[in-house]
Amino acid sequence: MNTQIREFIVNRNDLAQSKWVEREAEVEDGQILAEIEKFAFTANNITYAVAGDMLNYWSFFPAEGGWGKIPVWGFANVVQSKNKDVAVGERLYGYFPMATHLVMQPEKVTPGSFLDLYKSRRELHPVYNSYTRSNAQTVPHDDLQPILRPLYTTSFLIDDWLADNGFFGAKQALVLSASSKTGLGLAFGLHRRRPDAPKTIGITSRGNIGFVNGLGFYDRTIAYDDIASLDASMPTLVVDFAGNGEVLAAVHNHFGDKLVESTQVGLSHWDAGRPPSGLPGATPRFFFAPDQVRKRTNDWGKEGFDTKLDESWNAFAEHADKWLTVEHGKGEEAIAHIYAEMRAGRINPAEGHILTF
Secondary structure (H helix, E strand, O other), rough: OEEEEEEEEOOOEEEEEEEEEEEEEEOOOOOOEEEEEEEEEEHHHHHHHHHOOOOOHHHHHEEEOOEEEEEEEEEEEEEEEEOOOOOOOOOOEEEEEEOOEEEEOOOOOOEEOOOOOOOOOOOOOOOHEEEEEEEOOOOOOOHHHHHHHHHHHHHHHHHHHHHOOHHHHEEEEEEEEEOOOOHHHHHHHHHOOOOOOOOOEEOOOOOHHHHHHHHHOEEEEEHHHHHHHHHOOEEEEEEEEEOOOOHHHHHHHHHHHHHEEEEEEEEOOOOOOOOOOOOOOOOOOOEEEEEEHHHHHHHHHHHHHHHHHHHHHHHHHHHHHHHHHHEEEEEEHHHHHHHHHHHHHOOOOOOEEEEOO
């Protein structure tokens, strides 16, 4: 019996348009069919869609005719195998489309992992093509892992990159979209570096200030319209997870030449305008996490990198267990609803969403 794959796709030019499509799975020699068990959906997935053309995210799981499949992080189970190294029943963790199934081509197989080098993914970055193999039905922080671990990996890398560059001489660090999960992860990392790290100030919407303050990661939390209250005489860096050009321009104009680094990461305010060119202070630049992975893998070796990341992740996950409520949604209607709510920015930052078919 042939397997039908149901896929959630969005219009790449108008993210408000989405639909479900169906096609037949075709599994060739050397390939496997994985049934997607559950996946997380966060603001980071909206960033994947908004930056899909710029950062090549649409290329991982191509769709036709101007449509795209948004990548997500989650777990899947092997239900068919024509690959001698990967057995039916194995549980996988990694990067998947929003779909019921994925045809994969495992290569460079080790006891704990493999690279999926299916034709459309063969030339893409291995950070996204590497899958963890597990026979266990659950792993530590099983729901938190797809919700937070990919985001926290980015947080860990930004924190490491800033420290590796001496924080560019900054005495205070601003985090735009301070309630975003990647922003919280960065603040957690900077907090653990005290007293060497700069003072950390979270900037968020006024309604999120209480939640952000309650976590204890930031030295101070303010609303977006209070940027002018900050000390503009102090060397300052900004890490922008919001992508709101007006807010970033306000930071640059307030600090001027005292803004020593301007790092853009996310687009949680994806529908806001981009910043104008020629802003005073450091020129904004986009942080591409795989570059820092490559550097630290060369510096520490893969095992050393994995050990440092695991230790940091476990500490953050233990903390997140206390403040993050995991909400579960099931079925196509629930998946489409959470996509629409996340795209509209109506998700509580204290919630994480796990979705299943």
